[in-house]
Amino acid sequence: MLKNNEWDKEVRAICGNDGLWFAQVSPDTCKIIPGAVMAGEFRSSIATRDLKQWLKKVGLPYHSPHKFRHGNAVYSIKMAKDIAALKAVSQNLMHSNLSITDGVYGILSDMDIQKQIVSLGNTTLQGENKEKLVNLINELIQQTIQSQVNSRD
Numbered sequence: 001m002l003k004n005n006e007w008d009k010e011v012r013a014i015c016g017n018d019g020l021w022f023a024q025v026s027p028d029t030c031k032i033i034p035g036a037v038m039a040g041e042f043r044s045s046i047a048t049r050d051l052k053q054w055l056k057k058v059g060l061p062y063h064s065p066h067k068f069r070h071g072n073a074v075y076s077i078k079m080a081k082d083i084a085a086l087k088a089v090s091q092n093l094m095h096s097n098l099s100i101t102d103g104v105y106g107i108l109s110d111m112d113i114q115k116q117i118v119s120l121g122n123t124t125l126q127g128e129n130k131e132k133l134v135n136l137i138n139e140l141i142q143q144t145i146q147s148q149v150n151s152r153d
Contacts, residue, residue: 011023014032015034015035051064073104073105074105077105077106
């Protein structure tokens with residue numbers, strides 16, 4: 001897999017410094033089209049046409065470019081393990097902050113909500129943490145008993 005700077009060098013070598021900010025790729029050859037310096041008035045319909053051709057070649061159903069972006073964003077958010085990973089996803093989507101990314105793509109499916117809620121009670125405590133929790137529970141029980149005794153008096 002190419003790193004960003006390697007990809008940039010490859011694209012610039014083919015398209016030059018005046019090329020588009022994105023590399024146009026031929027649906028026929030799957031290679032970067034050299035010398036593409038103008039996207040043109042019909043760029044979105046051309047991109048959609050090309051995407052349809054690529055998907056047909058590999059036997060996949062058509063989904064709009066936006067659906068691919070959305071799917072990639074949701075998958076990336078699910079795979080993120082910490083705030084730095086979420087920030088990287090947000091910046092990759094060119095959002096100015098995490099709130100935008102979360103508001104647009106952070107909506108959990110019903111199945112994801114169920115999975116998260118069910119997992120709340122499945123935490124396995126071990127060692128010192130388990131002992132602290134047991135002590136806190138016993139302390140709460142004693143406070144509850146003492147409250148009941150005091151309320152009778």
